[in-house]
Amino acid sequence: MSTDFISLGIRREIQEYLYKDGITTPTPIQVQAIPVLLAGKDLIAQAQTGTGKTLAFLLPLFEKLQPQKPNVQVVIVTPTRELALQITQVATQLAEPFGAQVLSVYGGQDVERQIAKLKAGVQVVIGTPGRLLDHVRRGTIDLNGATRLVLDEADQMLHMGFIDDVESIIRHTSSKRQIMLFSATMPSKVRALATRYMDKPVDIQIRTQNVTLDEIKQIVIETSEEAKIDALCKLIDEYRPYLAMVFCHTKQRAIMLNEALSQRGYEVDELHGDLSQAKRERVMRRFSEAKLQILVATDIAARGLDIEAVTHVFNFDIPHDVESYIHRIGRTGRAGETGIAVTFVTAAETIYLRMIEQGIRATLEKRKANGQIITRKAQVQPRRGKVTTATVKKATDKKPVHAGVNTRSRRKPKQSEEISSQNKPLRARKPTERGRK
Known part of the structure; x- marks a missing residue:
């Protein structure tokens, strides 16, 4: 009933x-x-x-x-x-x-x-x-x-x-x-x-069937710190997200990444604690109105932002605890929609990946930066004890080098609006209406 x-x-x-x-x-x-x-x-x-x-x-x-x-x-x-x-x-x-x-x-x-x-x-x-x-x-x-x-x-x-x-x-x-x-x-x-x-x-x-939202496809990309920005841009160009959130550990890295993506031609802005309230509100308004394609953010934005049109989440820096991972990827796959969450992992960060997999009781699909699949998604696994990170040193932040193209797809029009199948640059058409498929 x-x-x-x-x-x-x-x-x-x-x-x-x-x-x-x-x-x-x-x-x-x-x-x-x-x-x-x-x-x-x-x-x-x-x-x-x-x-x-x-x-x-x-x-x-x-x-x-x-x-x-x-x-x-x-x-x-x-x-x-x-x-x-x-x-x-x-x-x-x-x-x-x-x-x-x-x-x-x-x-x-x-x-x-x-x-x-x-x-x-x-x-x-x-x-x-x-x-x-x-x-x-x-x-x-x-x-x-x-x-x-x-x-x-x-x-x-x-x-x-x-x-x-x-x-x-x-x-x-x-x-x-x-x-x-x-x-x-x-x-x-x-x-x-x-x-x-x-x-x-x-x-x-x-509860959903798994700890994380079932509507989200979760992928891990194994890469180096130096190659991370190129790997990110490659996936942005491949997926052509309607709206994407990219998470960094610190405001300094968010600022750096925002500048790098902007130089490559993407419609992007940043959200972190150093911004004035007026600036934060202006950025969120532009993002929710789809005037931005990409929002680079620290974890200040990982909670509570209810924007249904976010199609992709990229963990440029892997979260260091399970809860942060869950809440970051929860920015996509909302209100019955599907989403994709990509986490970049360097060799020095594999302990955090193990911690996340044990916390969500699942093995995530792993790929190399060139797309080669290393491990396909496995069945949910039983818990095998808690992994601690007290003795793990943070990976050294290194300034990456950048290059790329700006595109957008998976537009979410209202039913009365025709969906264009052409691959157009982001600036070629400014979305004015959004809604569920």
């Missing part, structure tokens, strides 16, 4: 709004979470990114909201500014028919402007831990009346060292609060946080 949003407890007006946006059927996380949250119960939801969890908590939050009251009733805590902005965009659209006010607070914004909006009355606040606590300490935000608290990407907040700040925020909210914790993975410290502050939470786990 099919399920719609009304049967989950969402009012008809909101379902009609979702229909207009092309959202007709609830995802599994929405089907399980919405009734629980409407019943007022605490919730622990473990689900991969791209499963629809934002609407899973926003829809019941707005159903319970009292827009006639000017105080902060809902607090949504996220690890990054980018994720706060994305949730704010969705929340602002949902708030319109309710007459509710939504405010995002994060570093890099004008504090006085935020304070002015808070004084005018805001029901929903979405922000990063540091800026939220800054407002609490200034006395410019009162969370005592906040009865609903969302902790989104809780494992990433732990990874970024925000757990103490998160606990402080929890203690400033109402003692009668409802807590909703969403996380792709569930480390022991996150589980312990839930135990301390949540009241008999309902535990939901949305």
Whole structure:
């Protein structure tokens, strides 16, 4: 029997709004979470990114909201500014028919402007831990009346060292609060946080067959540091991605790679912590509008960026832990689409590859830079113990040499738009519409 949003407890007006946006059927996380949250119960939801969890908590939050009251009733805590902005965009659209006010607070914004909006009355606040606590300490935000608290990407907040700040925020909210914790993975410290502050939470786990998303084809390219940039460009030219994300360990390497790809003629830009907030927002807007083909980023962008049209992820630098690998490649293969994730590995980095394969319980397909297959994808393997990296030295960063061409394919048009089969340069045609196939 099919399920719609009304049967989950969402009012008809909101379902009609979702229909207009092309959202007709609830995802599994929405089907399980919405009734629980409407019943007022605490919730622990473990689900991969791209499963629809934002609407899973926003829809019941707005159903319970009292827009006639000017105080902060809902607090949504996220690890990054980018994720706060994305949730704010969705929340602002949902708030319109309710007459509710939504405010995002994060570093890099004008504090006085935020304070002015808070004084005018805001029901929903979405922000990063540091800026939220800054407002609490200034006395410019009162969370005592906040009865609903969302902790989104809780494992990433732990990874970024925000757990103490998160606990402080929890203690400033109402003692009668409802807590909703969403996380792709569930480390022991996150589980312990839930135990301390949540009241008999309902535990939901949305899992795919494998640890990583089944819709993503994962490939490993064995190469040297010197040849890595050429290998990357060769695959970009071969795959002709519609939108691609390329991950580097550090902002210095992201800057270097962005410059190198730009010199070769690719439509590319960079995203890392050294950029001003205005620049970060401008880059993300251009990327989401497909005015860029390639986004070179550090792990600041590995979480929460929900851009369905990302067709390829390239790990220019291999992640040093399983969680980072999962969240990086999770930028593609979203909302039922397929994706390709390519990880470049040098001889000095094979220990990290073994760690990832053991963590996801699978052997990844390995190729040489010339395309020759070394190992085809194997069946899921049992765990063989934990590999540690404490004694492993990082591979030395070397500045590569570059050359290439800029093309794009796998355009994602709306159904009413004809798909061109011609191989055209990226600049030959600027996409103006995007949608699912």
